[in-house]
Amino acid sequence: MRGLFSFVGLLVVVLIVGGLARKQFTAGGAPSVAAPAPGTPIQPGQPIPQQIKQTVEDTMQQARPMPDDKP
Numbered sequence: 001m002r003g004l005f006s007f008v009g010l011l012v013v014v015l016i017v018g019g020l021a022r023k024q025f026t027a028g029g030a031p032s033v034a035a036p037a038p039g040t041p042i043q044p045g046q047p048i049p050q051q052i053k054q055t056v057e058d059t060m061q062q063a064r065p066m067p068d069d070k071p
Helices: 002-025 050-061
Strands: none
Touching: none
């Protein structure tokens, strides 16, 4: 009996999460908004300007300096 309630509870949670995920995906594609003017703070949800994105990606590709192992 307890297993049946656990299964039904899990099913309800999966249905709720699935409904929320579908709502997010069908809310619209990527917004086509121009990059903000220089000096303007980026608000959450706005696309990151291409220059900043490229700088971050280039920095992530650089090798980290390894510390010298001293005995």
